[in-house]
Amino acid sequence: MLKHKYIKRACSIAICSLVAFGCTDLETEFSDSIPVTTDGGATSGDPAALLSTNYNRLGDHIWQDNVMALLEHPTDEMMGPTRGTDWGDNGIWRQLHQHTWDPTHNWIRVSWNSLNSLVFISNQVLGSNPTPQQAAEAKFLRAFNMFYIMDLFGQVPFREIDEGVEVDPRVLSRSEAFEFIINDLEEAIPNLPEGMPGAGNDLSVPPGKASKAAAYALLARLYLNKAVYLSDNPAGPYTFDAADMNKVIEYADLVTASGFSLDEDYFQNFQDVETTEKILTTPKSVTAQPEAYYYMGAHYNMNPGGWNGFVTLADFYDKFSMEDERLGEPHTPGQGFKVGPQVDANGEPILNRRGDQLTFTPEVQIAGNNDQAGIRVYKYHPDVNIGSLVLLRYADVYLMKIEAILRGGTATGGETAQSMLDALRALRGVESIPATLETILDERGRELYWERVRRTDQIRFGTFTDTWHEKTVTDPTKVLFPIPQVAIDSNPNLEQNPGY
16 A cells, blocks of 8 residues: 655655746755755855756656656556555546546656756756756756657646746747757756766766767657657647658667677566666666565565556557567566466465465455455566666667668668567566567557556557557547646646547
């Protein structure tokens, strides 16, 4: 069940964001206990300390009651079922799965406040006489967080660096925000460090820090979804331009040229070890707590305990073949999916609270479940030293390139969409399948499950308004979340999205 610390945390985020984007009569400006001063609207503070706060707050993206909730729960790969009274929470999880949310939904408000406050912190860095690299990192982080505001809400409130809280933020349309984000990344790249995290050479990038490769990866994602973000109708249909797909391929190739490649050991990407795939991660300091989002699949009686929380849907699980290494071991401890009777590391049955063998069943409902219903997912496992959580991974970039080729882009490096897909699947222990747009959507699900990309993928492929297990709403306006009512009330420049 939800812990009190989340309530306190949500309140602090809301306060920070209201200072940044809401009321117009506040004078004191603090951001995560780092004081800044203003002089005629200009911001002044310690750029290094503000930048550190900005990086540490990347953890907001993976908390179960924050941005992660909006990116995964409304999709066909996750559900937060109610078990007795556990995870009931006044229907807040059921609303996300069933697409019945409204402008008062708490996690929508928390996510809006969190992302906007992170943009504000980036502006504070830029207004505090940063070094060229500090400015580049701040622009990358501003772009990274603005991307999610644009993606989730379709409009982005924004203050200039020299504007104080007495100024109502202007609102960027989706197309304006797209161009703003592109410009921030292009301006940042020359002064961002080059190389791979932990590479151990002069070009190495500290783990959890912005880099040229991270900017390239985000640019590839932007151009892959450009047709969505610039569409007159957010729900499509979308027209993908070959020139945009070639930009995806160009940036994907730049990531590869930075030294990244597919890692042979899939689950090492989600442990505290160096791999060839981790482009951007959260700082370790924000993920060393058992409440981290990725523990939500745990069960009360599984050592070291757990939350007995979220599950994947049986139809999503069935997209895998049993030989797929990305499934993990379904019955034994370790990373991957857990279904059926469970045993410990010695092969002894794990018992549930009633003294019977713990057995996870594929059958699960949105409410009225026992404590064993649903297939659990351990992308990161509580028995493994996870270190930090992945925000951008090379396999995502690799699959973006395959999709861009299939959408009309020109293949490079002697590769084809088919040869690239074959190479990935062979590495994961499964046989070849035809490289088509339909199979690539499924392959992205198999490779990137619970990595915060499924909602964006489903919208781009036109499946977000389909029906699936206990989700019957097909309302096309749900491709955008509502602007929280408190934000509408505080900024007259905001207009509510259609359908709310």
